[in-house]
Amino acid sequence: MIALVCDRIDPVPLGEAVQALADVVQAAGQVLGFCLLTEPRDEALHAFIARHQPDALVLMPDLAEPQALAAIAHDLRCPCIGGDMLDAESLRVDRLGMFGLVAWIIGRGHRRVAYIGGPEGSPAARQRELGYLDAMAEYELDRGPALIEDGDGTFASGVVAARLLFELSPRPSAIVAANDAMAAGALHAAVELGISVPGQVSIAGFGNEASGAATSPPLASVSLPWNRALRRTASALLLPDAPSLGKVALEPRIIPRGSVADWG
DSSP: OEEEEESSOOHHHHHHHHHHHHHHHHHTTOOEEEEEOOSSHHHHHHHHHHHHOOSEEEEOTTOSSHHHHHHHHHHTTOOEESTTTTHHHHHHHHHHHHHHHHHHHHHTTOOOEEEEEOOTTOHHHHHHHHHHHHHHHHTTOOOOGGGEEEOOSSHHHHHHHHHHHHTSSSOOSEEEESSHHHHHHHHHHHHHTTOOTTTTOEEEOSSOOHHHHTSSSOOBEEEOOHHHHHHHHHHHHHOTTSOOOOOOOOOOEEEOOTTOOOOO
């Protein structure tokens, strides 16, 4: 069994992972399973591996502290895709994708752009924050600490972070979050406070998750085709005698939706 490891059920990235892995898993004579982590996550993963003895794990990209989970798999002699195996290319794309998103928002007239960061310990979240900082520096805009609030990747943390950002004076004209769940939380906070989106503030997420497309207005986001790198890596691990798929270029793509509008 090849097990996909996640800590929440989001049909869009899970569906992409299943699609990317299906033919590789079948060709390797394996079946695909799921491991939904609960707290404490290290104990949950340890118990899953001990009970089900999967032939390999696939860590979903939004997991916090993926290296620690990969280390548990390594200690139990269970091959693991993610943690370190996808980092070089996928993390580069996280930073590039956030840079492009913020630059796109700036190009629509916004000059005071705030940011809601992702889970502590997540390499992807750190790279996305660096992408935000890169874009703000590129356009010589204020990127001081008051414009950055930390979240933990959840809807609730997006609500809390956005409330704090809305208290700033002058208020940001745009808020970008490290994932769509927190951006949806920011949108909820704006509705609670009677702040029009996108009339008074634009909000964008990251990851093109199902939760973002279902909000009102739907959230602008960034799509990361990480499933192509996942398929390449899985093929190298599970089908070592098959022809190499080579290096796959990952290019982030902005998904413009109704939560972002021109400013000024």
